[in-house]
Amino acid sequence: MSNDYTTPAETRIGHVHLKVSDLDRALGxxxxxxxxxxxxxYGENAAFLSAGGYHHHIGLNTWHSKGGSPAPKSSPGLYHTAILYPTRKDLAEALQRLIDHEYPINGASDHGVSEAIYLDDPDGNGVELYRDRPREEWEFDENGSVKMTTKPLNLDNLLQELNN
Structure with missing residues:
Protein backbone atom coordinates (compact mmCIF):
# COMPACT_ATOMS: atom_id res chain seq x y z
CA MET A 1 0.00 0.00 0.00
CA SER A 2 1.40 3.41 -0.98
CA ASN A 3 2.02 6.16 1.58
CA ASP A 4 1.84 9.00 -0.96
CA TYR A 5 -1.88 9.67 -0.44
CA THR A 6 -3.25 11.96 2.27
CA THR A 7 -6.90 12.62 2.96
CA PRO A 8 -7.95 16.10 1.75
CA ALA A 9 -7.83 18.73 4.52
CA GLU A 10 -11.51 19.60 3.96
CA THR A 11 -12.62 16.05 4.83
CA ARG A 12 -14.89 15.78 7.87
CA ILE A 13 -16.51 12.92 9.71
CA GLY A 14 -20.11 13.51 8.78
CA HIS A 15 -22.07 11.48 11.31
CA VAL A 16 -22.06 8.66 13.79
CA HIS A 17 -24.67 5.91 13.74
CA LEU A 18 -25.15 4.05 17.01
CA LYS A 19 -26.86 0.81 17.93
CA VAL A 20 -28.97 1.45 21.03
CA SER A 21 -31.15 -0.80 23.16
CA ASP A 22 -34.03 1.65 23.73
CA LEU A 23 -34.75 4.30 21.11
CA ASP A 24 -36.92 6.50 23.35
CA ARG A 25 -34.25 6.51 26.08
CA ALA A 26 -31.54 7.37 23.53
CA LEU A 27 -33.71 10.21 22.16
CA GLY A 28 -34.10 11.47 25.72
CA TYR A 42 -37.09 5.76 10.03
CA GLY A 43 -39.94 3.52 11.04
CA GLU A 44 -40.22 2.78 14.75
CA ASN A 45 -36.65 1.58 15.16
CA ALA A 46 -34.40 4.40 13.96
CA ALA A 47 -34.04 8.12 14.44
CA PHE A 48 -31.81 10.73 12.85
CA LEU A 49 -30.79 13.93 14.67
CA SER A 50 -28.80 17.01 13.75
CA ALA A 51 -27.56 20.40 14.79
CA GLY A 52 -28.44 23.32 12.55
CA GLY A 53 -30.61 21.53 10.00
CA TYR A 54 -28.05 19.09 8.56
CA HIS A 55 -29.70 15.82 7.43
CA HIS A 56 -28.14 14.02 10.40
CA HIS A 57 -25.13 14.10 12.67
CA ILE A 58 -26.35 11.21 14.83
CA GLY A 59 -28.21 8.11 13.76
CA LEU A 60 -29.76 5.83 16.38
CA ASN A 61 -31.23 2.40 15.73
CA THR A 62 -32.43 -0.73 17.50
CA TRP A 63 -32.35 -2.96 14.39
CA HIS A 64 -29.97 -5.50 15.98
CA SER A 65 -29.74 -4.23 19.55
CA LYS A 66 -33.24 -3.69 20.96
CA GLY A 67 -33.20 -4.61 24.64
CA GLY A 68 -29.53 -5.55 24.45
CA SER A 69 -26.76 -5.00 26.98
CA PRO A 70 -23.97 -2.44 26.60
CA ALA A 71 -20.84 -3.66 24.82
CA PRO A 72 -18.10 -4.77 27.23
CA LYS A 73 -15.56 -1.99 27.91
CA SER A 74 -12.69 -4.44 27.37
CA SER A 75 -13.67 -5.45 23.83
CA PRO A 76 -12.94 -3.69 20.52
CA GLY A 77 -15.43 -1.06 19.44
CA LEU A 78 -16.17 2.63 19.52
CA TYR A 79 -14.26 4.42 22.31
CA HIS A 80 -16.36 7.57 22.16
CA THR A 81 -18.24 9.93 19.91
CA ALA A 82 -16.80 13.45 20.10
CA ILE A 83 -19.20 16.37 19.74
CA LEU A 84 -17.40 19.60 18.88
CA TYR A 85 -18.97 22.82 20.19
CA PRO A 86 -18.21 26.07 18.36
CA THR A 87 -17.34 28.15 21.44
CA ARG A 88 -16.25 27.76 25.04
CA LYS A 89 -19.54 29.30 26.15
CA ASP A 90 -21.47 26.65 24.18
CA LEU A 91 -19.49 23.94 25.97
CA ALA A 92 -20.24 25.62 29.31
CA GLU A 93 -23.96 25.63 28.47
CA ALA A 94 -23.82 21.90 27.70
CA LEU A 95 -22.05 21.30 31.03
CA GLN A 96 -24.69 23.32 32.88
CA ARG A 97 -27.46 21.22 31.30
CA LEU A 98 -25.73 18.05 32.50
CA ILE A 99 -25.45 19.51 36.01
CA ASP A 100 -29.06 20.71 36.00
CA HIS A 101 -30.26 17.23 34.99
CA GLU A 102 -27.86 15.52 37.44
CA TYR A 103 -26.40 13.53 34.55
CA PRO A 104 -23.17 11.75 35.58
CA ILE A 105 -19.88 12.96 34.14
CA ASN A 106 -16.95 10.53 33.92
CA GLY A 107 -14.21 13.13 33.61
CA ALA A 108 -13.10 16.48 32.28
CA SER A 109 -9.73 17.22 30.69
CA ASP A 110 -7.70 20.09 29.36
CA HIS A 111 -5.78 18.65 26.40
CA GLY A 112 -3.92 21.86 25.55
CA VAL A 113 -5.53 21.94 22.10
CA SER A 114 -9.04 21.40 23.48
CA GLU A 115 -11.20 21.22 26.59
CA ALA A 116 -13.33 18.10 27.01
CA ILE A 117 -16.06 16.64 29.19
CA TYR A 118 -16.53 12.86 29.17
CA LEU A 119 -19.69 10.88 29.89
CA ASP A 120 -21.57 7.80 28.73
CA ASP A 121 -24.91 7.78 26.95
CA PRO A 122 -27.65 5.56 28.44
CA ASP A 123 -26.31 2.55 26.50
CA GLY A 124 -22.76 2.96 27.78
CA ASN A 125 -21.44 4.53 24.57
CA GLY A 126 -18.70 7.00 25.39
CA VAL A 127 -19.43 10.65 24.57
CA GLU A 128 -16.94 13.52 24.56
CA LEU A 129 -18.28 17.08 24.57
CA TYR A 130 -15.46 19.45 23.65
CA ARG A 131 -14.31 22.69 22.16
CA ASP A 132 -11.07 23.32 20.32
CA ARG A 133 -8.75 26.11 21.29
CA PRO A 134 -7.79 28.37 18.38
CA ARG A 135 -4.93 26.80 16.40
CA GLU A 136 -2.65 29.73 17.20
CA GLU A 137 -2.81 28.69 20.88
CA TRP A 138 -1.65 25.12 20.19
CA GLU A 139 1.89 24.14 21.14
CA PHE A 140 4.19 22.09 18.91
CA ASP A 141 7.39 20.22 19.69
CA GLU A 142 10.68 20.63 17.80
CA ASN A 143 9.54 18.05 15.21
CA GLY A 144 6.31 19.91 14.48
CA SER A 145 4.08 17.43 16.32
CA VAL A 146 1.16 18.85 18.26
CA LYS A 147 1.76 18.80 22.01
CA MET A 148 -1.30 17.37 23.69
CA THR A 149 -1.75 17.02 27.43
CA THR A 150 -4.28 15.51 29.78
CA LYS A 151 -4.71 17.83 32.72
CA PRO A 152 -7.81 18.28 34.88
CA LEU A 153 -10.29 20.75 33.38
CA ASN A 154 -11.41 23.44 35.80
CA LEU A 155 -15.19 23.12 35.50
CA ASP A 156 -15.87 26.14 37.72
CA ASN A 157 -13.76 28.27 35.40
CA LEU A 158 -15.58 26.86 32.37
CA LEU A 159 -18.96 27.67 33.93
CA GLN A 160 -17.82 31.31 34.39
CA GLU A 161 -18.31 31.62 30.60
CA LEU A 162 -22.05 31.70 31.30
CA ASN A 163 -21.60 35.02 33.12
CA ASN A 164 -19.84 36.68 30.17
Missing part, protein backbone atom coordinates in the same frame (compact mmCIF):
# COMPACT_ATOMS: atom_id res chain seq x y z
CA UNK A 29 -30.34 11.79 25.92
CA UNK A 30 -29.34 13.07 22.47
CA UNK A 31 -32.45 15.17 21.73
CA UNK A 32 -33.82 16.24 25.10
CA UNK A 33 -30.60 16.56 27.12
CA UNK A 34 -27.94 17.44 24.55
CA UNK A 35 -30.35 19.39 22.35
CA UNK A 36 -29.96 17.76 18.93
CA UNK A 37 -32.98 18.20 16.68
CA UNK A 38 -34.90 15.18 15.41
CA UNK A 39 -34.79 15.38 11.62
CA UNK A 40 -36.61 12.14 10.84
CA UNK A 41 -37.77 8.82 12.17
Missing amino acids: FYRDLLGFELTTM
Whole structure:
Protein backbone atom coordinates (compact mmCIF):
# COMPACT_ATOMS: atom_id res chain seq x y z
CA MET A 1 0.00 0.00 0.00
CA SER A 2 1.40 3.41 -0.98
CA ASN A 3 2.02 6.16 1.58
CA ASP A 4 1.84 9.00 -0.96
CA TYR A 5 -1.88 9.67 -0.44
CA THR A 6 -3.25 11.96 2.27
CA THR A 7 -6.90 12.62 2.96
CA PRO A 8 -7.95 16.10 1.75
CA ALA A 9 -7.83 18.73 4.52
CA GLU A 10 -11.51 19.60 3.96
CA THR A 11 -12.62 16.05 4.83
CA ARG A 12 -14.89 15.78 7.87
CA ILE A 13 -16.51 12.92 9.71
CA GLY A 14 -20.11 13.51 8.78
CA HIS A 15 -22.07 11.48 11.31
CA VAL A 16 -22.06 8.66 13.79
CA HIS A 17 -24.67 5.91 13.74
CA LEU A 18 -25.15 4.05 17.01
CA LYS A 19 -26.86 0.81 17.93
CA VAL A 20 -28.97 1.45 21.03
CA SER A 21 -31.15 -0.80 23.16
CA ASP A 22 -34.03 1.65 23.73
CA LEU A 23 -34.75 4.30 21.11
CA ASP A 24 -36.92 6.50 23.35
CA ARG A 25 -34.25 6.51 26.08
CA ALA A 26 -31.54 7.37 23.53
CA LEU A 27 -33.71 10.21 22.16
CA GLY A 28 -34.10 11.47 25.72
CA PHE A 29 -30.34 11.79 25.92
CA TYR A 30 -29.34 13.07 22.47
CA ARG A 31 -32.45 15.17 21.73
CA ASP A 32 -33.82 16.24 25.10
CA LEU A 33 -30.60 16.56 27.12
CA LEU A 34 -27.94 17.44 24.55
CA GLY A 35 -30.35 19.39 22.35
CA PHE A 36 -29.96 17.76 18.93
CA GLU A 37 -32.98 18.20 16.68
CA LEU A 38 -34.90 15.18 15.41
CA THR A 39 -34.79 15.38 11.62
CA THR A 40 -36.61 12.14 10.84
CA MET A 41 -37.77 8.82 12.17
CA TYR A 42 -37.09 5.76 10.03
CA GLY A 43 -39.94 3.52 11.04
CA GLU A 44 -40.22 2.78 14.75
CA ASN A 45 -36.65 1.58 15.16
CA ALA A 46 -34.40 4.40 13.96
CA ALA A 47 -34.04 8.12 14.44
CA PHE A 48 -31.81 10.73 12.85
CA LEU A 49 -30.79 13.93 14.67
CA SER A 50 -28.80 17.01 13.75
CA ALA A 51 -27.56 20.40 14.79
CA GLY A 52 -28.44 23.32 12.55
CA GLY A 53 -30.61 21.53 10.00
CA TYR A 54 -28.05 19.09 8.56
CA HIS A 55 -29.70 15.82 7.43
CA HIS A 56 -28.14 14.02 10.40
CA HIS A 57 -25.13 14.10 12.67
CA ILE A 58 -26.35 11.21 14.83
CA GLY A 59 -28.21 8.11 13.76
CA LEU A 60 -29.76 5.83 16.38
CA ASN A 61 -31.23 2.40 15.73
CA THR A 62 -32.43 -0.73 17.50
CA TRP A 63 -32.35 -2.96 14.39
CA HIS A 64 -29.97 -5.50 15.98
CA SER A 65 -29.74 -4.23 19.55
CA LYS A 66 -33.24 -3.69 20.96
CA GLY A 67 -33.20 -4.61 24.64
CA GLY A 68 -29.53 -5.55 24.45
CA SER A 69 -26.76 -5.00 26.98
CA PRO A 70 -23.97 -2.44 26.60
CA ALA A 71 -20.84 -3.66 24.82
CA PRO A 72 -18.10 -4.77 27.23
CA LYS A 73 -15.56 -1.99 27.91
CA SER A 74 -12.69 -4.44 27.37
CA SER A 75 -13.67 -5.45 23.83
CA PRO A 76 -12.94 -3.69 20.52
CA GLY A 77 -15.43 -1.06 19.44
CA LEU A 78 -16.17 2.63 19.52
CA TYR A 79 -14.26 4.42 22.31
CA HIS A 80 -16.36 7.57 22.16
CA THR A 81 -18.24 9.93 19.91
CA ALA A 82 -16.80 13.45 20.10
CA ILE A 83 -19.20 16.37 19.74
CA LEU A 84 -17.40 19.60 18.88
CA TYR A 85 -18.97 22.82 20.19
CA PRO A 86 -18.21 26.07 18.36
CA THR A 87 -17.34 28.15 21.44
CA ARG A 88 -16.25 27.76 25.04
CA LYS A 89 -19.54 29.30 26.15
CA ASP A 90 -21.47 26.65 24.18
CA LEU A 91 -19.49 23.94 25.97
CA ALA A 92 -20.24 25.62 29.31
CA GLU A 93 -23.96 25.63 28.47
CA ALA A 94 -23.82 21.90 27.70
CA LEU A 95 -22.05 21.30 31.03
CA GLN A 96 -24.69 23.32 32.88
CA ARG A 97 -27.46 21.22 31.30
CA LEU A 98 -25.73 18.05 32.50
CA ILE A 99 -25.45 19.51 36.01
CA ASP A 100 -29.06 20.71 36.00
CA HIS A 101 -30.26 17.23 34.99
CA GLU A 102 -27.86 15.52 37.44
CA TYR A 103 -26.40 13.53 34.55
CA PRO A 104 -23.17 11.75 35.58
CA ILE A 105 -19.88 12.96 34.14
CA ASN A 106 -16.95 10.53 33.92
CA GLY A 107 -14.21 13.13 33.61
CA ALA A 108 -13.10 16.48 32.28
CA SER A 109 -9.73 17.22 30.69
CA ASP A 110 -7.70 20.09 29.36
CA HIS A 111 -5.78 18.65 26.40
CA GLY A 112 -3.92 21.86 25.55
CA VAL A 113 -5.53 21.94 22.10
CA SER A 114 -9.04 21.40 23.48
CA GLU A 115 -11.20 21.22 26.59
CA ALA A 116 -13.33 18.10 27.01
CA ILE A 117 -16.06 16.64 29.19
CA TYR A 118 -16.53 12.86 29.17
CA LEU A 119 -19.69 10.88 29.89
CA ASP A 120 -21.57 7.80 28.73
CA ASP A 121 -24.91 7.78 26.95
CA PRO A 122 -27.65 5.56 28.44
CA ASP A 123 -26.31 2.55 26.50
CA GLY A 124 -22.76 2.96 27.78
CA ASN A 125 -21.44 4.53 24.57
CA GLY A 126 -18.70 7.00 25.39
CA VAL A 127 -19.43 10.65 24.57
CA GLU A 128 -16.94 13.52 24.56
CA LEU A 129 -18.28 17.08 24.57
CA TYR A 130 -15.46 19.45 23.65
CA ARG A 131 -14.31 22.69 22.16
CA ASP A 132 -11.07 23.32 20.32
CA ARG A 133 -8.75 26.11 21.29
CA PRO A 134 -7.79 28.37 18.38
CA ARG A 135 -4.93 26.80 16.40
CA GLU A 136 -2.65 29.73 17.20
CA GLU A 137 -2.81 28.69 20.88
CA TRP A 138 -1.65 25.12 20.19
CA GLU A 139 1.89 24.14 21.14
CA PHE A 140 4.19 22.09 18.91
CA ASP A 141 7.39 20.22 19.69
CA GLU A 142 10.68 20.63 17.80
CA ASN A 143 9.54 18.05 15.21
CA GLY A 144 6.31 19.91 14.48
CA SER A 145 4.08 17.43 16.32
CA VAL A 146 1.16 18.85 18.26
CA LYS A 147 1.76 18.80 22.01
CA MET A 148 -1.30 17.37 23.69
CA THR A 149 -1.75 17.02 27.43
CA THR A 150 -4.28 15.51 29.78
CA LYS A 151 -4.71 17.83 32.72
CA PRO A 152 -7.81 18.28 34.88
CA LEU A 153 -10.29 20.75 33.38
CA ASN A 154 -11.41 23.44 35.80
CA LEU A 155 -15.19 23.12 35.50
CA ASP A 156 -15.87 26.14 37.72
CA ASN A 157 -13.76 28.27 35.40
CA LEU A 158 -15.58 26.86 32.37
CA LEU A 159 -18.96 27.67 33.93
CA GLN A 160 -17.82 31.31 34.39
CA GLU A 161 -18.31 31.62 30.60
CA LEU A 162 -22.05 31.70 31.30
CA ASN A 163 -21.60 35.02 33.12
CA ASN A 164 -19.84 36.68 30.17
